[in-house]
Amino acid sequence: MYRVPQTFARREETLAEAKFAVLGIPFDSSESYRTGSRFGPNAIREASRDLEDYDLEDGSDLLNLSICDLGDLEVSFGNYLETEKRAVETITEIIGAGAVPVCLGGEHTITYFAAKALDKDIFYVVFDAHLDYRDDYLENRHSHASVTRRLAELVGAENILVVGVRSASKEELSEADKVGLKYIGALDYYRNKAGAQKKIESLTAGRSVYLSIDLDAVDPAEARGVCNPEPGGIYYRDLVESLDFLKGCRLGGMDLSELAPAYDPYSQILAAKLIFKALARARI
Numbered sequence: 001m002y003r004v005p006q007t008f009a010r011r012e013e014t015l016a017e018a019k020f021a022v023l024g025i026p027f028d029s030s031e032s033y034r035t036g037s038r039f040g041p042n043a044i045r046e047a048s049r050d051l052e053d054y055d056l057e058d059g060s061d062l063l064n065l066s067i068c069d070l071g072d073l074e075v076s077f078g079n080y081l082e083t084e085k086r087a088v089e090t091i092t093e094i095i096g097a098g099a100v101p102v103c104l105g106g107e108h109t110i111t112y113f114a115a116k117a118l119d120k121d122i123f124y125v126v127f128d129a130h131l132d133y134r135d136d137y138l139e140n141r142h143s144h145a146s147v148t149r150r151l152a153e154l155v156g157a158e159n160i161l162v163v164g165v166r167s168a169s170k171e172e173l174s175e176a177d178k179v180g181l182k183y184i185g186a187l188d189y190y191r192n193k194a195g196a197q198k199k200i201e202s203l204t205a206g207r208s209v210y211l212s213i214d215l216d217a218v219d220p221a222e223a224r225g226v227c228n229p230e231p232g233g234i235y236y237r238d239l240v241e242s243l244d245f246l247k248g249c250r251l252g253g254m255d256l257s258e259l260a261p262a263y264d265p266y267s268q269i270l271a272a273k274l275i276f277k278a279l280a281r282a283r284i
């Protein structure tokens, strides 16, 4: 008897067979407060192995989905450009094989890696406590605090919606407003949850969509294991409800970033479950 390798959800499919391809990107070189998201991918894998494939609440069975786990990208710590090159090459290979990339961070900059590999007609739904619209952070234009800005330059601000925001500098807010970046603040989300959902659904209906979940979008009461916790976030059950928008569009790719398991042993379970919930709703 033997145990299967430490793969996401205990899967052993190959890339050629799979509809979804999990790729760990343990890059955390620009984390601006506490670090350690490089340990995110394996923590999510470990948690995913313990969760039921059958989802009692959704009535969905993950075993009906074909998923492979490619392991982790060999990142070049401290070298953004080399890591970007490697990530873009690998994600391009995944897409070329006809699979949907599911990237495990690592810091939030991994979203930009995926965007460089994906078609340009994709809409981005980003759950994040932070607007991440600084032109640079401490002279670093590749900082995780600039990822939405870089993404907007690449795909157009009109193709991005950030949900759960409760942290931004005055300057980045005004620059985001200048280009019409759409975002739903965490407070507005809770003042009118149905309205927020309508907005997410109307922007994504019928489109190809990339889902990016920065785990710090979730309230730190439920997800303490992140690099930049921010009070006043979205609760797990609400975030899951919001993911229903995935039923009305086509999923082109997704990621979950910023999990830093050293600060809390539970957050990785929540992270894995959010990925399960997203995949259960995904149309491809």
Ligand SMILES: [Mn+2]
Pocket: 108, 128, 129, 130, 214, 216, 217, 228, 258
């Ligand atoms: Mn964030």
